[in-house]
Amino acid sequence: MTDTRKFGCDSASVIHERGQRQVFCGLAGIVWLHRKIQDAFFLVVGSRTCAHLLQSAAGVMIFAEPRFATAILQERDLAGMADCNQELDRVAAEVLDRRPDIKTLFLVASCPSEVIKLDLNKAAERLSAQYRGRVRVFDYSGSGLDTTFTQGEDTCLLSLVPELPQLPDSERSLLILGTLPDVVEDQFTRLFNELGIGPVHFLPPRQSTAFPPVGRGTSLLLAQPFLGETARALQKRGATLLTAPFPFGVEGTLGWLQAATDAWGISRARLDAVTAPAIARAQRGLERQREILAGKRITFLPDSQLEIPLARFLTRECGMELVEVATPFLEQQLLAPELALLPTGVRLTEGQNLEAQLNRVRAERPDLTVCGLGLANPLEAEGLRTKWSIELVFTPVHGFDQAADLAELFARPLVRSSLLRV
């Protein structure tokens, strides 16, 4: 299949929209972070709304042992009748009393705590000193005022950066940034081993006590596009950011690995030899999905910042046609390699004006609309096929061996609608 299109998107052509936004706040990151870092506890300082968001999202699972909670602000806290710091100490003690196995406690700021300017950073320092040797206490903001959905992971990991041990100047290492499913982490570890790259560390780690070191010898490779703040903080600590597309699909994963082999001075021939079997497998798997997806028109509504890399994969490797690609926030520097691979003239939108955007969706009637769960069923009821976007954050989708699975996530709603006869 020869692609005769022109590629390369100019970031200047990005349309900026403002208005009503249908997105999650950063607190939603807790839903996957609590599984990745199993010895951590997330304590949101906020209102009943924050508590309600968390349990509406995660409460369908039944927890014998809770891993997150909300310290709900009361009237007394707002009126200044109660000392918020004393209250916070009391609540933290209650949590740690119940879960003595917790090694890391995250104090998570919310809209209400930000508006009343509660200083969680000081509280974290104080509690860290109090529980020294037993629990480390961090703070970050997951408020909707500051963060959109996956940015909650960015602010969470950013809070860990000052605590990472120093990598001695004589050593080098590869640091992979961004939550990856365990199976994907293991695949990448094997590939880097075979290529002779290492040692390889991951942030976040599976145990919050096993923090990866960082220093001047650190090469930084981003597995997720929404981690700009953390990447910049790691660069401040001496790490070198490797420029690469994100590891979605064959092309993205190969480009991503090549950034590391280039940094390690490993030949292209070696990279090709090591990756050939996995690439061949991925191509076989993708063929089946391409039959379903080729020529289909797709629109992305803004959600997680994964939109641009995924659109690149779907259009270049699955033959889909991009109608609109919207993202809540566009990190120009991190996404430059991705933008260079997008077909010229694609409509890129940063931000959202929900009703205007829905007007466009209804006028253009794409074959598939990638959107959040607040919009998916209503659009289905209007006869539009949708792919709910949150699943892309909760499914192994990175790397060669998940390329076909990733394509299948988008093919599935189309297959399903052709199966159903009633």
Add this chain to the structure above:
Amino acid sequence: MQLTLWSYEGPPHIGAMRIASSMDGVHLVLHAPQGDTYADLLFTMIERRGQRPPVSYTSFQARELGSDTAALVKNTIQETFDRFAPRVILIGESCTAELIQDQPGALALGMKLPIPVLALELPAYTRKENWGANETFYQLVRGLLKNRVPTPGTEQELRHGGNRPLANLLGATALGFRCRDDVVEVTRLLDSIGVGINVVAPLGATPEELLRLPAADFNICLYPEIADQTCDWLKRHFAQPVIKTVPIGIGATRDFIAEVGRVAGIEIGETAAPSSARLSWYSRSVDSTYLTGKRVFIFGDATHAVAAARIASEELGFTVVGLGTYAREFARDVREAAKRYDVEPLITDDYLEVEARVAEAHPELVLGTQMERHIAKRLGVPCAVISAPAHIQDFPARYAPQMGFEGANVIFDTWVHPLMMGLEEHLITMFREDFEFHEGAAPSHLGGSKTVQSDAKPAAVTDDPVASTAVGTDAAVLTWAADAELELKKIPFFVRGKARRNTERFAQERGILTITVETLYDAKAHFGR
């Protein structure tokens, strides 16, 4: 601050959303930060609705806080009016907007829109979801009807004047526990005794239908948590009697029919229960004998908890060992009911307190909300859901009312299902060392053979998952002889926690320091089962 692992209710603006989403032609404008749109998912996912809820959010972000958030409110209201053409607009704030005090209600009223605009006061830091729904429904009905209040004594001119008595069904909402099917069941029930329906509200109603509320002969308050304020107001201003019995359970359904008969002046025949009312026979049939005296802990909203306690005790023969509600506004009903079953009422919205009380009561079955499922999983106790908050699996496709005679059928199946079946229970008590059927295994009709283990206290599931609280400070000097400990293990696991507690209490009262096998059996004889 209150440590909240799980919250029994959302904030009050969720209640306002439930009223707006229940209705047609009513739109809510919510002043709220980016991210509060998560609430749409409650309706589109948990309830699986095919329309977006009629709610517009200002979704302000940090960068807007420094500028004119008030202009943002006005724009959102204007756009909502232009785009959706609602016939009534409600204006409310979420918890964060309450802090920045933009007075969106006053702003909206100043815009002079040509439709009713109702500003809601929803104190997010003191009140909760059901209060918000109750208040919103009341403000809506009052706002639309306050100019039509008749002079006392002339209410009859507003009535429908047909020859069949008509009732309003009030309180059913979006996201209410089984409201969809309860309305159908109660409508059928009323029809069978010759009563028609005037308006069902808020679920499925329009603002125009609310204007027709006074045409009914009386109001049925199906869900007091949502509609009691509205019913009281209608009673005061339109002289409409209120039916207060909630028809959940066979007995309560009969009482409900009798009350409707009295108020509507209808002779109720002897055979009000149809042949499809099976709970009575199912509960009397001999396979249900083993249900007798099963210890059950009940928690939920007040209406469902009180109804469940009556069914458990009078209709299934369980023993109620705990009864509580998270709804302080309705604590009195639960306290009265608790007196009937001689249990200490539990009025709290603190999940941790509920967990402690369940652990202490050693029930064999927990009837509660989605939150009690977490507790029951931790303690390894069977559980069924009887009340909101519920999740997606309690908004089923099949017909599944709780009210009326079919509701009682549904309840019998749902509550008995999690319990181990009779034969299995007998055999496990007799033969304790089977490789497949042992007490650590889940009831075999529930499939999975995995045991629930809490990581905090491994192996503590079947015995005493939370450190024995009943023993008090003398626990330190009270010890179990090894053979007594072994003998205790021979008691079926679902009553073992209770046996341990009773034996320790028995020993303490008599100053016994070491519990022997004899003590165990003496205690058993003393308390009886």
